[in-house]
Amino acid sequence: MTKKRKRKIVPRVGMPMRDAVERGKIFSEVALGYEREHAVKEAKRCLQCKKDTCRKGCPVEVDCKKFINLVAQEQFEEAFRIIKDTNSLPAICGRVCPQENQCEGSCKLRPTGQPIAIGRLERYVADNFYARNSCEEETGFMECMLPDESLKVAAFGAGPSSLTLAGYLAARGIKVTVFEALHEPGGVLVYGIPEFRLPKSVVKREVESLKHLGVDFRCNFVGGMSVTIDELFSEGYKAVFIGVGAGLPRFMKLPGENLVGVYSANEYLTRVNLMHGYKFPEYDTPVPEGKRVIVVGGGNVAMDAARTAYRLGASKVTVVYRRTKGEMPVRREELEHALEEGIDLEILASPLSFSGDEHKNLNKVVLQRMELGEPDASGRRRPVPIEGDTFEMETDLAIIAVGTGANKVLTQTTPDLKLNKWGNIEADSLTGETSIANVFAGGDIVTGAATVVEAMGAGRIAAKEILRRLKPEAVQE
Amino acid sequence: MINKILKKRILIPDKVSELTVYAPHIAKNARPGNFVVLRLTPTGERIPLTIADRDPEQGTILIVYLVLGKSTALLDTFAEGDTILDLCGPLGKPTHITRSGKVLCVGGGTGIAAMHHIAKGNYEAGNQVISVIGARSQDLLLFKPELEKISAQVLVATDDGSLGHKGFVTEVLKKYLEDNNDVHEVVAVGPVPMMKAVAGVTAPFDVRTIVSLNSIMVDGVGMCGACRVSVKGETFFACVDGPEFEAAHVDFDELMMRLNAFKSQEKQSMALFEKRQ
Ligand SMILES: Cc1cc2nc3c(=O)[nH]c(=O)nc-3n(C[C@H](O)[C@H](O)[C@H](O)COP(=O)(O)OP(=O)(O)OC[C@H]3O[C@@H](n4cnc5c(N)ncnc54)[C@H](O)[C@@H]3O)c2cc1C
Ligand SMILES: Cc1cc2nc3c(=O)[nH]c(=O)nc-3n(C[C@H](O)[C@H](O)[C@H](O)COP(=O)(O)OP(=O)(O)OC[C@H]3O[C@@H](n4cnc5c(N)ncnc54)[C@H](O)[C@@H]3O)c2cc1C
Ligand code: SF4
Ligand code: FES
Numbered sequence: 001m002t003k004k005r006k007r008k009i010v011p012r013v014g015m016p017m018r019d020a021v022e023r024g025k026i027f028s029e030v031a032l033g034y035e036r037e038h039a040v041k042e043a044k045r046c047l048q049c050k051k052d053t054c055r056k057g058c059p060v061e062v063d064c065k066k067f068i069n070l071v072a073q074e075q076f077e078e079a080f081r082i083i084k085d086t087n088s089l090p091a092i093c094g095r096v097c098p099q100e101n102q103c104e105g106s107c108k109l110r111p112t113g114q115p116i117a118i119g120r121l122e123r124y125v126a127d128n129f130y131a132r133n134s135c136e137e138e139t140g141f142m143e144c145m146l147p148d149e150s151l152k153v154a155a156f157g158a159g160p161s162s163l164t165l166a167g168y169l170a171a172r173g174i175k176v177t178v179f180e181a182l183h184e185p186g187g188v189l190v191y192g193i194p195e196f197r198l199p200k201s202v203v204k205r206e207v208e209s210l211k212h213l214g215v216d217f218r219c220n221f222v223g224g225m226s227v228t229i230d231e232l233f234s235e236g237y238k239a240v241f242i243g244v245g246a247g248l249p250r251f252m253k254l255p256g257e258n259l260v261g262v263y264s265a266n267e268y269l270t271r272v273n274l275m276h277g278y279k280f281p282e283y284d285t286p287v288p289e290g291k292r293v294i295v296v297g298g299g300n301v302a303m304d305a306a307r308t309a310y311r312l313g314a315s316k317v318t319v320v321y322r323r324t325k326g327e328m329p330v331r332r333e334e335l336e337h338a339l340e341e342g343i344d345l346e347i348l349a350s351p352l353s354f355s356g357d358e359h360k361n362l363n364k365v366v367l368q369r370m371e372l373g374e375p376d377a378s379g380r381r382r383p384v385p386i387e388g389d390t391f392e393m394e395t396d397l398a399i400i401a402v403g404t405g406a407n408k409v410l411t412q413t414t415p416d417l418k419l420n421k422w423g424n425i426e427a428d429s430l431t432g433e434t435s436i437a438n439v440f441a442g443g444d445i446v447t448g449a450a451t452v453v454e455a456m457g458a459g460r461i462a463a464k465e466i467l468r469r470l471k472p473e474a475v476q477e
Numbered sequence: 478m479i480n481k482i483l484k485k486r487i488l489i490p491d492k493v494s495e496l497t498v499y500a501p502h503i504a505k506n507a508r509p510g511n512f513v514v515l516r517l518t519p520t521g522e523r524i525p526l527t528i529a530d531r532d533p534e535q536g537t538i539l540i541v542y543l544v545l546g547k548s549t550a551l552l553d554t555f556a557e558g559d560t561i562l563d564l565c566g567p568l569g570k571p572t573h574i575t576r577s578g579k580v581l582c583v584g585g586g587t588g589i590a591a592m593h594h595i596a597k598g599n600y601e602a603g604n605q606v607i608s609v610i611g612a613r614s615q616d617l618l619l620f621k622p623e624l625e626k627i628s629a630q631v632l633v634a635t636d637d638g639s640l641g642h643k644g645f646v647t648e649v650l651k652k653y654l655e656d657n658n659d660v661h662e663v664v665a666v667g668p669v670p671m672m673k674a675v676a677g678v679t680a681p682f683d684v685r686t687i688v689s690l691n692s693i694m695v696d697g698v699g700m701c702g703a704c705r706v707s708v709k710g711e712t713f714f715a716c717v718d719g720p721e722f723e724a725a726h727v728d729f730d731e732l733m734m735r736l737n738a739f740k741s742q743e744k745q746s747m748a749l750f751e752k753r754q
Contacts, residue, residue, distance in 0.1 A: 181698045183516055183523075183563040191700075220565035222698055226502050247700035251712060258707060258731055260738040267701035275522060275695070281749050284522040284547055285695075286742035360734040408717055409698050 009112045013042040015120055020340040024310060027195045027278060030337055031095070036074075039124040043071035046116050049108050054118060057106025059453045060086045060460065064103050064118050071121055080129040083122060088167045089160060089456060091202050094123025096193060096300075097453050098331045147175040147214040151470050152237045154179060156223035156410060159187020160452045161243035161443030163206060164459030165466075170213035172467055172474045177237075179221040181409070184274065187245055189452070191274040192266070194304050196311070197334070200273075224413035229439060239438045239466045242417075242425060243459060246444035248405040252296070256354030257400075261362025263288055265297070265305040265401035272308050290397020293317045294365055296351055297401030298328035303335060305399045306343045317343050318393065322350040322370050322383040348372075348383065352390060354398060365395050404449050411445075424448055432462030440466065480561040483537060488619055493543050493587060494553060495529070501536030503528070503566045509574065509598030510689065510721055512591075513540065513566030514697035517551050521562070524548045525694045525716075527591035527666075528567060529620075538566075541590035541619065547746040568697045569720050572687070574598045577661040579605045581653065582628075583646055583675055585667025586612055589619040591689060592666040599664075600627035607632065607653065607660075611646035611671075615639035647674040654682045662687065665724065669733050676724035686724040690715045692732060693739070707731050 016032040017023075023030050034042065052065035063082050070079035083090045099105070099119035107115035151174045155162035158180035166176040184190050186203045211217065221227055229240050249264035251257050268288065271277040275285035293309040295302050298321035310317045319338070321328055324347050328335060339345070348370045355364045369389035372381035406423040418426045418435035425434055425441040432440040442458025444450055468475050484497035503513060512527045530539040542549050555561070572595050580599045584592030589610050596606050608624045611634040618640065624631050633641025634649045642649050646667075654660060663686040665675040672688040679686040692704040692715045699717035706715050709726035713719060 220563050225567055249702045264702040267703045270695055270701050281746050283520045284746055286739045
């Protein structure tokens with residue numbers, strides 16, 4: 001048998017980056033994005049496979065093969081339309097999706113280690129062909145339908161799930177009002193993910209384009225408190241979508257966890273991002289200061305907190321994770337960026353207790369050494385403590401990023417809503433409908449903390465079902 | 478217009494004022510014990526203030542603030558006709574009010590305003606309200622006339638003895654509990670040391686005692702954990718699990734130390750604000 005000659009692997013076109021030393025001090029975006037020639041060159045690497053597995057890898061099934069081909073031919077506007085067909089927030093997804101587990105993870109070139117940089121291409125197209133007209137962008141028509149004021153739909157929470165739902169319905173003539181508890185729409189995109197990874201201007205642009213479509217945003221309205229589902233139905237709303245996310249930070253129930261100096265990643269990031277605390281005292285919200293910082297966790301949230309602390313002047317930032325580097329759920333690119341910037345990793349370790357000085361200010365953490373044991377339900381090897389093997393680290397700021405649970409404000413005031421044992425809302429996977437008729441839910445409040453694109457997918461499923469019920473003549477598929 | 482200040486009543490010049498704010502959706506749904514979170518300017522922070530009263534017909538809520546630092550000092554520059562940029566509420570679990578009989582409502586300092594709404598809720602539920610209020614001196618006592626309308630009795634303590642008992646509210650409270658054995662519940666709102674002392678006083682009397690905790694908050698809807706407090710060794714978020722808790726099991730010392738977490742930055746903010754004024 002003749003051996004197949006190994007095809008020469010053309011490496012991916014690299015992404016221009018802000019220098020690691022320079023960016024360590026500032027909040028400007030790290031990944032600068034492709035230039036036109038990078039994008040075209042990268043797109044030309046695509047094999048245009050007959051069985052385009054990349055598409056199946058995408059939770060919203062972007063037609064990657066087709067749009068990449070259009071980029072290779074420099075037809076950016078067409079490419080944009082193909083992406084927008086199924087993905088309503090491509091400038092955001094191109095930046096924050098874990099592509100290595102999705103489209104790029106399913107790319108035929110993946111085994112070579114050089115899959116097509118689909119995320120970077122998506123971002124290039126979205127950033128550079130930003131439609132002149134939000135209506136056209138959603139529907140392909142230049143003129144938008146005026147929303148029919150008698151077909152009113154409400155959404156709770158202004159995260160990616162609700163934004164997607166609002167865009168889909170508004171473009172099809174349905175009046176959507178989004179009620180958001182915080183003073184700005186965007187959900188995690190504005191309060192959680194830092195500026196250096198996702199500029200707030202990108203999120204604002206998406207929100208503005210929804211306003212163009214006639215979507216109303218009512219900030220400072222808490223579903224279940226400022227306005228209830230019953231009130232909305234009696235005011236003539238025909239359907240309600242719940243996209244309130246999984247924002248309740250988990251703590252570890254360890255001694256000393258309430259000391260001054262121990263924060264949830266959500267608090268830390270909210271102070272910095274939503275409240276602009278990194279510009280204190282120009283902005284009023286203070287951010288806890290720390291020189292020797294530890295961050296507990298291994299996901300995007302942990303890495304975002306660590307890189308933020310570093311930018312705010314910490315001299316040493318250590319991410320403590322109980323498994324090993326390969327098991328960290330963080331987006332690969334972010335882990336690489338963090339390491340380049342000088343973040344330390346302490347793997348196979350987990351905090352046992354925190355202690356403080358006489359003013360109860362944190363000054364030390366005791367950690368437990370771990371090893372990997374048998375695989376657990378998730379298929380990953382379970383971290384088990386090594387009896388007696390503990391060590392200490394001096395620290396004046398500890399940030400806990402070990403996950404979040406379901407937001408409870410709405411669910412606790414809406415007793416008819418059926419929840420699962422973790423407090424997440426039960427919703428039909430095909431329609432998004434909850435135990436209350438015409439009340440839908442999607443995103444992290446249903447699945448638990450997941451990803452932006454999955455939340456968008458859920459928003460789209462519910463939007464389609466709502467459209468089918470309210471305006472069957474507008475359903476295309 | 479929504480969030481507009483319709484009326485400002487100065488209760489203690491440069492220190493405490495009461496604002497009547499137009500916010501119909503909050504007025505409609507607010508219940509005793511609820512609070513709002515507000516933000517005054519695009520660079521401002523979010524601060525929680527208790528809803529001291531509401532008028533669903535007029536669509537208004539009442540808030541009473543004590544000037545302590547930058548944000549409350551800034552709020553004090555707002556006048557009738559001005560609009561609060563962001564006003565979010567009602568937040569927190571409302572006071573659990575049942576028709577129980579006699580309820581002792583204890584208020585200290587600005588806490589008297591917050592306590593007023595709870596006392597009123599109890600009155601409206603048919604309970605007999607005994608109000609116990611305290612301040613440094615007579616002219617710093619808030620809401621006395623309002624409380625007199627709904628209370629069977631208003632007992633007063635002042636530090637300087639200018640009105641009522643000379644000393645602390647807790648002394649009045651203790652005496653009342655010794656003399657009367659028909660009290661069903663004690664509710665206390667005020668500075669943390671006062672609430673801690675109330676917990677100490679009522680402990681031997683076996684009477685349900687509720688305090689309203691004022692921990693530092695950011696979002697006020699359960700997403701940050703800044704407001705966490707320890708009750709019976711367990712961590713709760715004051716904004717969504719509270720702000721009211723059973724006094725006996727609250728770790729007041731931890732609360733006090735957590736309230737001091739940002740002291741140096743708060744000073745810096747205030748100094749900058751005063752310089753620019
Ligand atoms: C720091 C951080 C980094 C992340 N990084 C990534 C990443 O790189 N890639 C990725 O794919 N995913 C990432 N994620 C996860 C992703 O952001 C979420 O899965 C996604 O945002 C969920 O969207 P959602 O629509 O369900 O709700 P959310 O984005 O959580 O938004 C919910 C909104 O509802 C509001 N709300 C809550 N309660 C109420 C109420 N009662 N009434 C009205 N409004 C309410 C909240 O204020 C919030 O604005 C990250 C998450 C965090 C925290
Ligand atoms: C549920 C609740 C209800 C409240 N109700 C009232 C009320 O009706 N009237 C009133 O005058 N005050 C009330 N407070 C306290 C009020 O929120 C603080 O006095 C205010 O935030 C101080 O802000 P500042 O910028 O003026 O002062 P700062 O100088 O910033 O702070 C002074 C002190 O206030 C506390 N504080 C600071 N920031 C916050 C914050 N974001 N949240 C809570 N406390 C903070 C800290 O202990 C701090 O040391 C309440 C607090 C809570 C939690
Ligand atoms: S699997 Fe990879 S190479 Fe094949 S079409 Fe998709 S992106 Fe191109
Ligand atoms: S204030 Fe953020 S959780 Fe309570």
